[in-house]
Amino acid sequence: MSQSLDVITALVAEGLRKHMTTHRKYLAPSERQAIAADSAAVALAVLVDVTGGHDHIVRAFDDGTFTLQHPLIERLTDDLFACEILDHLAAGEPIDAGRYKVIATDSQTFELIPTKDQP
Incomplete structure (x- = not known):
């Protein structure tokens, strides 16, 4: 499961990097919530996939x-x-x-x- 956690961590980090521009260091609460929801959906999809899918x-x-x-x-x-x-x-x-x-x-x-x- 460690490999799964590494994949999820990498995806969340990449999602955060996409939202942070060069000179931007902070995100508004509404932006953080949207990023968290998107990252959680991606993390769940990856977790389901690496554990055998829905079957x-x-x-x-x-x-x-x-x-x-x-x-x-x-x-x-x-x-x-x-x-x-x-x-x-x-x-x-x-x-x-x-x-x-x-x-x-x-x-x-x-x-x-x-x-x-x-x-």
């Missing part, structure tokens, strides 16, 4: 086991403890070894899409 990711192994990486929002809100996708995968057929993105086709059906970095 569930399955890593299946040759021995028939698998792991499920939940999206950041589920990890932050503890929704992963009531995850229907995990229940569905655990009750289903064995998954071929590889890495997959889970796509919901409807509220009860999920499709596994192989990712580009498939082993």
